[in-house]
Amino acid sequence: MGADQTRCFHCGDTCGASPLVYDHHPFCCQGCQTVYQILQEHNLCQYYTLSAQPGQKQASAVSPQFAYLDAPEMVDRLAVLRDPRSTTVVFRIPAIHCSSCIWLLEHVHRLHPGIGHAEVNFPRREVTVTYLHDQVRLSEVVSLLHKIGYSPQLNLDSADPAAHTSGAVDRKLLYKLGVAGFCFGNIMLLSFPDYLDTGAVQQQYQRLFNILNIVLGLPVFFYSGWDYVRSSWLGIRQRRFVIDQPLALGMVAMLGISLWEIGAGIGPGYLDSMAGLIFFLLLGRFFQAKTYAALAFDRDYKAYFPLSVLRKDAAGLSHPTLVSHLKPGDTIVVRNQEVVPTDGIVLSPYGGEVDYSFATGEQDPVPVKKGEMLYAGGRVQGTAIELSVLKATQQSHLTRLWNHPAFQKTYQAGHSQRLDRISKYFTIGILTIAGSAAAFWAPVDIHTALYAFTSVLVVACPCALAISTPFVFGHITRILGRNGLYLKHSAVVERLALVDTVVFDKTGTLTKPQARQLRFTASEGVMTDEMLGAVAAVAKQSTHPLSRMIASQLKGYRTHAPEMVQEVPGKGVAGVVLGKEVLLGRADFARPAGVVPVSEGSCVHVAIDGAYKGSFELEPEYREGIALLHPAQTRLDTHILSGDAAAEEMVLRKWFGPVPMHFKQTPEDKLAYVEALLRARRQVGMLGDGLNDAGALRAASVGIAVSDNAAMFTPAADAILEGKAMARLPRMLKMAKASLGIVQACTVLSLLYNCVGVFFAVQGELSPILAAVLMPASSIAVVTLSTVLSYRKARQLGLSPGNTLAEPAVIPA
Amino acid sequence: MNAISAASSFVRMEVIFLLIGFSLFVALIFLVIFIWNVRSGQYEDTETPAIRMLFDNEPVNPNPHKDE
Numbered sequence: 117m118g119a120d121q122t123r124c125f126h127c128g129d130t131c132g133a134s135p136l137v138y139d140h141h142p143f144c145c146q147g148c149q150t151v152y153q154i155l156q157e158h159n160l161c162q163y164y165t166l167s168a169q170p171g172q173k174q175a176s177a178v179s180p181q182f183a184y185l186d187a188p189e190m191v192d193r194l195a196v197l198r199d200p201r202s203t204t205v206v207f208r209i210p211a212i213h214c215s216s217c218i219w220l221l222e223h224v225h226r227l228h229p230g231i232g233h234a235e236v237n238f239p240r241r242e243v244t245v246t247y248l249h250d251q252v253r254l255s256e257v258v259s260l261l262h263k264i265g266y267s268p269q270l271n272l273d274s275a276d277p278a279a280h281t282s283g284a285v286d287r288k289l290l291y292k293l294g295v296a297g298f299c300f301g302n303i304m305l306l307s308f309p310d311y312l313d314t315g316a317v318q319q320q321y322q323r324l325f326n327i328l329n330i331v332l333g334l335p336v337f338f339y340s341g342w343d344y345v346r347s348s349w350l351g352i353r354q355r356r357f358v359i360d361q362p363l364a365l366g367m368v369a370m371l372g373i374s375l376w377e378i379g380a381g382i383g384p385g386y387l388d389s390m391a392g393l394i395f396f397l398l399l400g401r402f403f404q405a406k407t408y409a410a411l412a413f414d415r416d417y418k419a420y421f422p423l424s425v426l427r428k429d430a431a432g433l434s435h436p437t438l439v440s441h442l443k444p445g446d447t448i449v450v451r452n453q454e455v456v457p458t459d460g461i462v463l464s465p466y467g468g469e470v471d472y473s474f475a476t477g478e479q480d481p482v483p484v485k486k487g488e489m490l491y492a493g494g495r496v497q498g499t500a501i502e503l504s505v506l507k508a509t510q511q512s513h514l515t516r517l518w519n520h521p522a523f524q525k526t527y528q529a530g531h532s533q534r535l536d537r538i539s540k541y542f543t544i545g546i547l548t549i550a551g552s553a554a555a556f557w558a559p560v561d562i563h564t565a566l567y568a569f570t571s572v573l574v575v576a577c578p579c580a581l582a583i584s585t586p587f588v589f590g591h592i593t594r595i596l597g598r599n600g601l602y603l604k605h606s607a608v609v610e611r612l613a614l615v616d617t618v619v620f621d622k623t624g625t626l627t628k629p630q631a632r633q634l635r636f637t638a639s640e641g642v643m644t645d646e647m648l649g650a651v652a653a654v655a656k657q658s659t660h661p662l663s664r665m666i667a668s669q670l671k672g673y674r675t676h677a678p679e680m681v682q683e684v685p686g687k688g689v690a691g692v693v694l695g696k697e698v699l700l701g702r703a704d705f706a707r708p709a710g711v712v713p714v715s716e717g718s719c720v721h722v723a724i725d726g727a728y729k730g731s732f733e734l735e736p737e738y739r740e741g742i743a744l745l746h747p748a749q750t751r752l753d754t755h756i757l758s759g760d761a762a763a764e765e766m767v768l769r770k771w772f773g774p775v776p777m778h779f780k781q782t783p784e785d786k787l788a789y790v791e792a793l794l795r796a797r798r799q800v801g802m803l804g805d806g807l808n809d810a811g812a813l814r815a816a817s818v819g820i821a822v823s824d825n826a827a828m829f830t831p832a833a834d835a836i837l838e839g840k841a842m843a844r845l846p847r848m849l850k851m852a853k854a855s856l857g858i859v860q861a862c863t864v865l866s867l868l869y870n871c872v873g874v875f876f877a878v879q880g881e882l883s884p885i886l887a888a889v890l891m892p893a894s895s896i897a898v899v900t901l902s903t904v905l906s907y908r909k910a911r912q913l914g915l916s917p918g919n920t921l922a923e924p925a926v927i928p929a
Numbered sequence: 930m931n932a933i934s935a936a937s938s939f940v941r942m943e944v945i946f947l948l949i950g951f952s953l954f955v956a957l958i959f960l961v962i963f964i965w966n967v968r969s970g971q972y973e974d975t976e977t978p979a980i981r982m983l984f985d986n987e988p989v990n991p992n993p994h995k996d997e
Contacts, residue, residue, distance in 0.1 A: 166984075215980045215983070215984075218977060218980055218981060218984075219984055222981070222984075235977075236977055236981075237973070237974045237977055238974065238976045238977040238980065239974055239975075239976050239977070240974070287967055287968075287972070290967045290972055291964060291967060294960060294963045294964060294967070295960070298956055298957070298959070298960040301956065302952075302953060302956055305952070306949070321945060324946075324949075325949075328949070328953075
C-alpha cells in the first residue's frame with residue numbers, strides 16, 4: 117500500500133488512497149486543507165517551514181459556537197487585564213507542541229486587525245492575547261484560534277478565578293537565593309585576610325572587614341535563612357523534630373558567636389560559614405523545586421466538564437449556556453463527543469449511545485433509551501441526545517465523589533519524613549556531644565567550655581545532610597520525568613520508593629483509551645475488497661464514532677462515492693455504492709431476524725444487499741510492555757480493579773497470572789479497596805486514568821494518573837505517567853527504590869564530615885578557617901556523590917537519556 | 930627609609946577602602962539587576978524565549994507562494 121505513505125502536509129497523518137491535493141501539497145481531510153488555505157491567505161506559511169507537518173488534525177467539521185463567551189460576566193472571569201480599549205486573556209491550549217505553534221500563535225494578529233499582541237508560554241502551554249474589544253469580540257478570537265487548529269481549553273475550571281496560578285518558579289526563593297549568593301560571595305572575599313592571617317599590617321582593616329561581614333551577614337540570616345528558623349520554631353511548638361532544627365541551631369550558634377567575637381574584638385567569627393550554609397541550603401531547595409508547569413496535578417471534576425452546553429428555550433431554539441447556570445428542568449442538547457454535564461433524563465425518542473469509560477471505567481458505549489437516567493461524565497457517541505436536567509452539576513452523581521474525605525487529605529509538600537526522623541537522633545546527638553564537651557571543659561576554663569559548646573553546634577550543622585535529600589530526589593525526579601513519569605514534587609520519590617502494592621485500573625490504564633482496534637468477525641461468505649471499499653465509503657459519510665473508526669481502518673481500500681446515504685439516528689447508516697445496498701448499524705437495523713449474531717456487545721453489524729456479513733467489534737488494545745508488569749517481574753503485590761464486566765479476565769490472567777482481580781467496581785468500590793489495603797499497612801501505588809479512579813488515586817500512598825496526552829485532563833494525582841511509558845514503570849519504581857540507598861550513602865558521607873569537625877570542636881580547637889573549608893567541602897562532596905550515584909543507577913536501569921527511546925529486551929535485576 | 934616605606938604602604942593600603950566600596954557597589958548593581966529580572970518574569974518561562982529568538986532571523990516575507 118504505497119499510497120498509505122503519503123503524509124498530510126498539515127498534520128502528518130496518512131492520507132489514504134486518494135489525498136486531497138491543494139497548492140501541490142497533499143492533505144488528509146478538508147479540515148487540514150482549510151487551515152492551510154487560511155494561513156496561506158494571511159501570509160503565514162512560514163508555519164510549515166519551521167517544523168514539518170506541525171498541525172493538528174481538525175477533529176470535527178462542525179465548528180462549536182462560542183457566542184456564550186461574549187457575556188460580560190464571562191469576559192470578566194477570563195480576562196486578566198482590561199483597560200478602556202483592550203482586553204488581555206490567557207488561554208490554555210494543549211495543542212501547542214513545537215516551534216511552529218509558537219510562531220503561528222505569536223503572529224495571530226495577521227489574521228485579524230483587532231488582535232494586538234500574543235505571547236506564548238511554552239512550558240505552560242498558554243498564550244496571552246491582547247485584543248481591542250471595540251474591533252473584535254472574545255468569541256471571535258476563540259473561534260479564530262479554533263479555526264487554525266488551536267482550540268483553547270474552555271471548561272468549568274478555566275472560568276474559575278483561582279485557576280490563574282502564579283509562576284513556575286517561586287519568585288521569593290529566587291530573591292532569597294540571590295541575596296544569599298551576593299552576601300556569601302562578598303563575605304568570602306572580606307574573610308580572605310583572616311584565612312591568610314598575614315600579621316599586624318592588616319589589623320586596622322580587619323576590623324572594617326569584620327563589621328562589613330556583619331552588615332552582609334544579617335540579611336542572609338534574617339531574610340534568606342529565616343524560613344529555617346521559623347520552621348524549626350514551629351516544630352518546637354508542635355513538639356516534633358524536623359531537619360530544620362539542627363540547621364537553625366547551627367545558624368543561631370554561628371551568628372551569635374560571630375557577633376560576640378567581632379563585638380569583643382577577639383576574632384572574625386563564622387559568618388562566612390553561615391552565609392555559605394544558607395546559600396547551599398537554598399540552592400538545594402531551588403534544585404528540588406522543578407515543576408512541570410504544563411501539567412496539573414490537582415484537577416477536580418471542574419476541569420473535565422465543559423464550560424457551556426446548548427440549552428433549548430421555550431420556543432425550541434438552542435442557545436449556548438454556561439453549565440453553572442443550568443437549573444433542574446432545563447432541556448439541554450448534548451452533541452457527538454460532548455460530555456454530559458449533569459444528571460438528566462433522556463428526552464430523545466431514539467435514545468443514543470454514551471461512552472462512560474472515563475467516568476466509570478466501562479469500556480463499551482452504553483445504549484440509552486428515552487426516559488432513562490443519564491449520569492454526568494459520559495461522552496455522547498454519534499447522534500445528539502436531548503436531556504431534561506435533574507440536578508445542578510455540583511450535585512451530580514459523579515461530582516459527589518469529590519466530597520469524600522479522601523479529597524480533604526493534604527501532604528506537606530516537599531517534606532521528607534525520613535529526614536525528619538533522622539533529625540530527631542541528630543538533634544539529640546549533637547546537643548549531648550556539645551553538652552558533654554562543655555561539661556568537660558567547664559572545670560578547666562569556662563571560656564573554652566562555652567567555645568567548645570558553640571563550635572560543636574556550628575560544625576555539626578547538618579547542611580550536607582539536609583541538601584543530600586533534595587539533590588537525590590531532584591535528580592530522580594528529573595530522570596523519571598525524562599522517561600515519562602512526572603512527579604508532582606520531589607518528595608513523591610520517597611513515597612514511591614516505599615510502594616509494595618500496586619493497584620491497576622483496567623480501562624484506559626492497561627488498555628489504550630482511544631486507539632481501539634476493530635475486529636471484523638465474518639458471518640458467512642467472504643468479504644471482497646470491493647465490498648470492504650463499499651463499507652468504507654458508507655462509513656465515511658456517517659458521523660458516528662464507530663463508523664469513523666471503520667472508515668479509518670479501511671482507509672487503504674478503493675472507495676467510490678455512494679449514490680445515496682441515509683443515517684437513521686440511534687440505529688445505523690444505509691447507503692448505496694455501485695448499486696450495492698450497504699447497511700451498517702445495530703443488530704436490529706442491519707441484521708435480518710433469525711440470523712445468529714457472531715458476537716454480543718458493542719459492535720457494528722454489516723449487511724450487503726440483504727445478506728448478513730458479520731460485525732465489527734471493538735477490541736481493547738493493551739499497552740506495550742504489559743508483560744513486564746507481571747508480579748514475578750516487579751516483585752510487587754499486584755491487584756486489578758475494573759469498572760467493566762469480567763469479559764477480559766482471561767486476557768488479563770495471561771498477562772498477570774493469579775493476581776486478585778475485581779470487576780464491576782464503582783468509583784466508591786475502588787476507593788474502599790485502596791483504603792482497605794492501606795489499613796493493612798500496605799504502601800499502595802494506584803494507577804488509574806479516569807474520573808472513576810479519582811478517589812482511589814487520591815487515597816493511595818502514591819496516585820499515578822495514566823494519560824496519553826499529559827497536557828489534557830487527568831484526575832488529581834501525585835504523579836502523571838505517559839501511557840507509552842508503561843513498559844518502563846517497573847524500572848522506574850526500581851529507580852525510586854534505589855534513591856533510598858543513594859540518600860543513605862550521602863548521609864554517611866555527610867556524617868563523616870560532621871565527625872571530623874566535631875573531633876576538633878570538642879577540643880575547643882575549631883578555627884574559623886577549618887569551619888569555612890569543611891562546610892562547603894562536605895556540601896560539594898554530597899552534591900557530587902548524589903549526582904554520580906543517581907545517574908549511574910539510571911544508566912544501569914536503562915533510563916538515561918540515550919536509552920529512553922530504545923526499550924531494552926531484558927530487564928536488569 | 931623606614932618611615933617612607935611605612936608611609937607609602939599606608940597610602941597604598943588606603944586604596945583598599947575605595948576598592949572594597951567599589952566592588953561592593955558593583956556587586957550590588959548585579960544583585961539589583963537580578964532582582965529586577967526576577968520581578969519582570971524572566972524566570973517564569975525559560976523555554977519560549979530560547980525558541981522565539983530563532984524566528985527573528987527569518988526573512989520578513991517568507992511566503993514563497995504569494996507575491997504581493
